[in-house]
Amino acid sequence: MSDSRYSYDENAEVWPYFVLTLLSVVLIPATLIAYSRFTAKKETTDTYKSTFKADNDADIQKYRTKLKRNNLFTKLNVFVFFGWLVFAGLIYLITIQEPSADGAKIFDPYELLELPYSATEKEIKSTYRKLSLKYHPDKVHELGNFTREEVEARFVEITKAYKALTDEEVRENFIKYGHPDGPQETTHGIALPKWMVEGTGSPVVVSLYAIFFGVVLPWFVGKWWGSIQEYTKNGIHRDTAGLFFEEIIKDQPVFITHEKIVEFVSRAAEYKSLLPKLTPDDILELLNAHLERKPVKNELDKITVVARVPALLDGFLDIANAFKVPSLLTKIIEVRRAIIQAVPIKSLSNGELYQLPGATDAVLAATVTRVNDLIKIPAAEAKKALGTKDTAQTDNALNAAKNLPKITILSSKFKVPGEEVVPPQSQVHLIIKFSISSPVNTIPKFTEESLEEEETDILLRNPLSNSNKGPKLPYVIAPYFPVPEHTSWEVIVAAPGDKLVDGPVTLTNGTITKITKESKLVTQDDIEVNTFKLQLSMMSPQFLGSFNFDVQLLNKTYFGLDLSLKVPMVVENPPESTETEEDVYDIPDAEEDSLAGTMAQMKGEKVSKKKDNEDEEEEEEEEDFSDIDTDTDAEFESDDDDADFDEEEKKKK
Known part of the structure; x- marks a missing residue:
């Protein structure tokens, strides 16, 4: 019966491997997470660099430096850094460590006899004879560098090895237990010295x-x-989410104003941990000071409060979505871009010019209110409309206006994948083809045929696979906002009467059409066509006819870049097939793995599973066999009838 004992790491040989294994289990995933965060922060997007500096720019730069330092010296990064130092130290310790002589060895008879694994029985006997003469204690007279005990031990080993390969009983022990002497004692290793466990x-x-x-x-x-x-899945505190939900119910969505939204944000639970000394009234005062572009005693507190607002409003937007009121979603987005551009709530209608770097309260009295009109007037008039200090600041503001990412809709329609029309009660997709370019460019019109996309098998299986592709949209030009922010649009589909149908869904990616200053009128070949798709959560109406939907693209960072479309959904029955009943009689269902099967599944039709070749062959053989049997029986019956008829005729004659 085998013995079971504990062995301790008295020579400190095992514990480095033990610690190295445990460290690797934690260190490798942590490193991958840290690397993904680092590369995500390093992404670059071409954007216009404004030379305008806000009055509190020095404090904004301090906050950004502090933010970078905090992002660099996170707990995860510190753990990864020191973890790899310890990892390298353990590797070095293992490499310089010499194994002890009493280490466990695996019994290998071929290795002990210095034979290859393909050795024959004759080679085994011949080799054993030579080695036994060399190491037999009675025949060894000159020990050389070996002691008498080492020679005897070596002779015992080669004898066991020989018997393990030739003697039946010893060979059976070796096969069953891995050793010619049968079961060996079992040792349980502990990667600690004995004194730490038993002493x-x-x-x-x-x-x-x-x-x-x-x-x-x-x-x-x-x-x-x-x-x-x-925290919720949107990254806001659950108390903040509860506050937003309760306020919407209490005040009713249609009666919530922009000022109310700012007040809700000031009471967010996040500020209790970020700035525990400030009350909600203090937070509200800082938010209003930012919107009015007024300095405060502690600018860093104001910047800390402002930097958190977009994430809070994104969570508020998701909660408000459940109430299906598009006007409330629009107000939340307007407050969001007012915070990013530092535009007063009372001046939202003038936000398109107010957001330009260097613009002042002069825009409130200006006759020009649109960026498209501003870039067309002389520089002197633009300077007066913006209230900029000098010509350089005016040029900077105009260049920023010309670099705004204007979105142009090339086509918009509702479509059911795999269908030529929109049938009743079908799964509909909103498809928008668009381009993004400078406001100074005039984009030519495209025909529907030039924007049609080929419905490949991949596209039919995943209709949204080519949606929202391309690089991330540029960083926003916002000198008063402390954190870099990518521009984006929220797409909302509504029915008449301020009823939300679907969305908001964020449009974040797209290739920008870059046009030289000399070329303002471009051709279709110069345009980068982007695709955005939205799968509606509702089915198409069950009645035939044309139904109009309002599609809004609301920019989350800029004023004046919103779009509103009227997109009709024409519901009609699919065209009737020209095939006769005989042509389509007994046609099997489309297989699920085929292109026809994919289209049938999207229509809700039945599909058949793909049959194995053996099943198909067996079915064909059964059909052929049944046909042969039937025909043969009929022939036999016919022959018997003819014979009986001939006999009766002969008797009559």
Whole structure:
């Protein structure tokens, strides 16, 4: 019966491997997460660099430096850095460590006899004879560098190896237990010295284990779980989400104003941890000071408050979506871009010029209110309309206006994949073809045929695969906002009467058409065509006819870049097939793996599973066999009838 014992790491050979393994399990995933965050922050997008500096630009730069430092020296990054240092130290320790002589060896008879694994029985016997003469204790007279005990041990090993390959009983022990002597004692290795487990150090080890598994590990797990439960999937505090939801119910969506939205944000639970000394009234005062572009005593507090607002409003937008009121969604987005561009709530109608770098309150009295009109008038008139200080500042504002990402809709329609029309009660997709360019460019009109896309098998299986593609849209020109922010649009589909049908869905990517200053009128070949698709959550109407929907593209960072479209959905029955009933009789269902099967599944029709070749062959054989049997029986019956008829005729004659 095998013995079971514990072996300890007295020579400190095992614990480096043990620690290295545990460290790798945690360190490698942590490194991948840290690397993904680092590369995400390093993404670059071409955008216009404004030379205008806000009055609190020095404080904004301090905040950005602090933010970069905080993002660099995160707990995760510090752990990864020191973790790899420890990892390198363990590797170095393992490489310089010499294995002890009493290390466990695997019994390999071929290795002990210095034979290849393909050796024949004759070669085994011949080799054993030579080695036994060399190491037999009675025949060895000159030991050389070996002791008498080493020679005897070597002779015992080669004898066991020979028997393991030739003797039946010994060979059976070797096959079953891996050793010619049968079962060996089982040792359980502990990667600690014996004194730490069984000696005076035992209480220390037990205490450390108890502290780690009873206190430290539960604390980390509880903190992790608490952080998950504390925030919603949109990244806002659950108390903040509850506040937004309650306020919408209490005030009713249609009666919530822009000022109310700013007030809701000031009461967010996030500010209790970011700025615990400030009350909601203090937060509201800082927000209004930012919107009015007024300095405050502590600019860093104001910047900290402002930097958090877009994320809070994105969460508010998602909560408001449940109430299906497009006007409330529009107000939330307008407040969001007012915060980014530092435009007063009372001046939202003038935000298109107010957002330009260097613009002042003079825009409130200007006769020009649109960017498209501003870039067409002389520079002197533009300077007066914007209230800029000098010509250089005016030129900077005009250049910023010319670099705004204007979106142009090339086509918009509702479509059911795989169908020529929109049938009743079908899954509909809104398809928008658009381009993004400078406001100074005039985009030519496209025909529907030039924008048609080929419905490949991949596109039919995943109709949204080519939607929202391309690089991320440029960073917004916002000198008063402390954090870099990509521009984007929210797409909303509404029915008449301010009823939300679908959305908002964010449009974040697209290739920008870059046109030289000399060329303002371009051709279709110069245009970068982008695609955005939205799968409606509702089915098409069950009645035939034309139904109009309002599609809004609301920019989340700029004023004056919104679009509103009227897109009709014409519901009609599919064209009747020209095939006769005989042509389509007994046609099997389309197979699920085929192109026809994919289209049938999207229409809700039945499809057949792909049959194995063997099943098909068996069915064909059965059909052929049944046909042959039937025909043969009929022939036999016919022949018997003819014979009986001939006999009767003969008797009559």
